[in-house]
Amino acid sequence: MSTKLSLANLGAISAKAAVPAYRRGDLKAGIVHFGIGNFHRAHQAVYLDELFSTGHDLDWAITGAGVTSYDGAMRDKLKGQDYLTTVVEQDVGKSEARVTGAMIDFLDPADHGAIVEKLADPAIRIVSMTITEGGYFINPASGRFDPEHPAIVADAKNPGEPKTVFGIILAGLRRRRDRGIVPFTVMSCDNIPGNGHVTENAVAGLAKLSNDADFARWIADNVAFPNSMVDRITPATGPREIGHCEETFGIADAWPVYCEEFKQWVMEDKFTAGRPALEDVGVTFVDDVAPFELMKIRILNGGHATIAYPGALLDIHFVHETMEDPEIRGFLAKLEKSEIIPCVPPVPNTDIQDYFKLIERRFANPKIGDTVARLAQDGSNRQPKFILPSTADRLAKGEDVQGLALVSALWCRYFEGKTDSGKAIEFNDANADRLRAAASASRDNPLAFLALKDIFGDVGTSPKFQARFTQALVSLRTRGTRATLKAYIDGTLAT
Numbered sequence: 001m002s003t004k005l006s007l008a009n010l011g012a013i014s015a016k017a018a019v020p021a022y023r024r025g026d027l028k029a030g031i032v033h034f035g036i037g038n039f040h041r042a043h044q045a046v047y048l049d050e051l052f053s054t055g056h057d058l059d060w061a062i063t064g065a066g067v068t069s070y071d072g073a074m075r076d077k078l079k080g081q082d083y084l085t086t087v088v089e090q091d092v093g094k095s096e097a098r099v100t101g102a103m104i105d106f107l108d109p110a111d112h113g114a115i116v117e118k119l120a121d122p123a124i125r126i127v128s129m130t131i132t133e134g135g136y137f138i139n140p141a142s143g144r145f146d147p148e149h150p151a152i153v154a155d156a157k158n159p160g161e162p163k164t165v166f167g168i169i170l171a172g173l174r175r176r177r178d179r180g181i182v183p184f185t186v187m188s189c190d191n192i193p194g195n196g197h198v199t200e201n202a203v204a205g206l207a208k209l210s211n212d213a214d215f216a217r218w219i220a221d222n223v224a225f226p227n228s229m230v231d232r233i234t235p236a237t238g239p240r241e242i243g244h245c246e247e248t249f250g251i252a253d254a255w256p257v258y259c260e261e262f263k264q265w266v267m268e269d270k271f272t273a274g275r276p277a278l279e280d281v282g283v284t285f286v287d288d289v290a291p292f293e294l295m296k297i298r299i300l301n302g303g304h305a306t307i308a309y310p311g312a313l314l315d316i317h318f319v320h321e322t323m324e325d326p327e328i329r330g331f332l333a334k335l336e337k338s339e340i341i342p343c344v345p346p347v348p349n350t351d352i353q354d355y356f357k358l359i360e361r362r363f364a365n366p367k368i369g370d371t372v373a374r375l376a377q378d379g380s381n382r383q384p385k386f387i388l389p390s391t392a393d394r395l396a397k398g399e400d401v402q403g404l405a406l407v408s409a410l411w412c413r414y415f416e417g418k419t420d421s422g423k424a425i426e427f428n429d430a431n432a433d434r435l436r437a438a439a440s441a442s443r444d445n446p447l448a449f450l451a452l453k454d455i456f457g458d459v460g461t462s463p464k465f466q467a468r469f470t471q472a473l474v475s476l477r478t479r480g481t482r483a484t485l486k487a488y489i490d491g492t493l494a495t
Contacts, residue, residue, distance in 0.1 A: 002252040005081040010099065016249045017086065017097035021053040024082075024101050027061035030276070032118060032184075034165050035130040036064040036074050036106065041085045042234040042259040044128065044189055049100035050281040060126075060276040063118060064106035067165055071109040077254040078106055086245055086256040090367035094261065097249040112161070112168055119172025120179065125273035127172070128187040129199075131165055133381040134430065136190070136198050140384040141457035143193075145201040147209055156209035166202045170210070173203075177218055185224045185271045191301055192385060193293060196227035196268065226268040229293040231300065233362060234259040235370035260368055262358075266292040291347040298344050299336060299352070300359050301386040306332050307363070308375035309410035313419050313481040316372055323364035327485040333360070334489055335403035343393040377428035379411055380435060380455055388459050395462050405468035406488055408456075412449040412469075413476045415439035420480050431455075443477075446470040468494070 003009050010019045031048075033040060044062075051057055064075065064083070078085070083103040089096050107115050119127060129135075139146045146152065155167035162168045169186060176183050186203060188195035203223070207216040235241075237255050245256040265278070269285040279285055286292070304319075310331065311322040322328045336356055344352055391404040415435045417425050429435060434452070441448035450460035450469060459465055471494040475484040487493040 002246045002250045005084050005086060005251055005253045007082040013099060013251055017099055017251060019099045020101040026058050027104050028059040029063040029104060030060035030123060031062045031126045031128055032065050032124050033062050033128045034065045037130055038237060038257045039234045040130045041257045042087055043230055043232050043263060045100055045102045046087055047265060047278055047281050047283060048102040051276055051278060052102060054280060057276040062103040064103055065115050066109045075106040081254060086251050086253040088245060088256060088258045089261045090258060091261040091365060092367060095367060115168055116171040116175060120175040122181050124184055126185045126187055127169060128189055129165060130189045133190060133192055133385055134378060136192060136202055139454060141454045145205040147205055152206060155206060159210045166206050169203055170206055173219060174215060182273045183223045184273060187226055189228060189230050191297060193297055194227055196225040200225035224270045224272040226270040227289040228267040229289050229296050230265055231296055232259055232263040233368060233370055235368060236374055258369060260362060260365055262362060291345060295344050295347050295352060295355060297386055298340050298390055299356055302340055302390060303332055303336060303359055304375045305382055305386045306335055306407050308372055309414045310481050310485060311372040312376050312414055312425060315419050315421055315423060319370040319372060320364050320366045322372065327482050330489040331485045339394060339403045340390050343390050380429050380431040383411060384455055391459050395465060401465055402468050403488060405465055406472040409469050409472035409476055412439050412442055412473060446473050
């Protein structure tokens with residue numbers, strides 16, 4: 001028999017799961033977080049839960065916020081269980097549950113006025129976000145803020161009625177400035193190179209578009225946007241996870257979070273109005289996040305992008321199963337060691353080869369249940385951030401890009417819509433129609449896919465890349481995915 005997750009039932013739940021070692025009534029909100037998804041609840045919220053359990057910094061609890069229908073649905077689920085979350089950490093031979101209580105409220109996503117007023121509350125000193133790579137209004141090819149995006153244009157014209165996260169943040173900052181309140185820190189927790197700089201560009205860029213140069217200067221002079229590197233493999237929740245939580249731990253949680261045991265957070269120590277003592281629970285504060293961030297994005301996120309599409313084309317469901325496949329694992333290892341890792345600069349106190357070995361072990365964890373479909377989604381945002389920068393670096397040095405071009409060719413082949421066995425592929429990408437049309441056109445002209453200038457940029461015009469991409473795509477269509485991977489591994493794909 002299971003027990004519904006709630007504050008009143010924590011005593012009963014504690015028999016099978018760890019519960020907060022602090023009284024929820026002692027917490028006060030100091031952070032508003034946009035994007036209460038699985039990763040946030042497995043990462044930032046867990047670090048804060050651990051900190052609160054030491055009895056310190058209880059005035060840094062989380063108030064949730066968002067602007068999408070997904071946020072509304074998540075709010076309904078979490079409100080029904082007193083904003084508690086069951087986090088299940090899984091590793092080989094281990095499955096442990098803990099209930100976290102770092103969130104104490106979740107604002108109605110439809111009430112933008114209430115969210116702006118909460119941002120103006122002096123008690124709120126950090127506004128953080130996990131809004132995914134696609135939520136920052138970045139031009140994929142240039143990597144810069146896109147001032148012509150329709151949502152940004154709309155918020156610039158109507159700053160008093162913002163619809164985007166950045167418009168709402170701007171409205172909150174404006175209200176604090178007008179009231180003489182110290183501005184909050186804006187802290188991105190998304191997997192984007194230079195996520196603090198990207199966030200600042202979005203906020204300041206929108207301010208400039210609103211024709212308020214003084215306000216834009218005030219933001220530049222007074223608001224901190226720390227860069228950070230965040231890491232924890234956290235798959236999507238579905239009936240499998242909900243059922244396992246109930247059957248294994250006796251907890252009826254509407255949306256539990258399953259994740260690996262490993263977690264990491266490296267951050268710049270740059271805050272305008274103070275911060276919680278997260279270093280006490282394992283967060284690393286550094287002067288320069290860039291080396292850590294580049295290592296993680298190129299090796300881990302790039303690694304995920306590498307195994308996603310061959311896994312999908314070979315009808316593999318779980319990520320750990322791709323690591324059990326000798327061709328996919330061999331493809332990943334050769335590509336990382338010969339093309340990706342050589343582009344990664346040294347990282348303080350880190351052996352990059354050992355880091356990759358850790359990544360291989362994490363990908364192979366059979367308990368996580370991460371899916372190939374999750375890794376394959378949103379490629380139009382992920383490929384330009386996780387794969388194409390390595391490609392561009394190697395091309396700039398005159399080096400070969402055979403393996404990286406194969407990743408792009410696999411992505412193109414995936415968007416033809418059927419696996420090697422003929423099964424239909426379900427896409428999850430905002431640009432799916434355009435990508436599928438380009439992939440279809442590439443049957444007559446392989447370079448048609450590379451003509452997506454907003455995604456491939458200058459990489460798509462490189463003769464060396466074009467040649468390698470064409471060789472790989474022809475092989476995938478004539479020999480199939482497995483034979484092409486084998487040919488790459490043994491050095492016979494093309495010369």
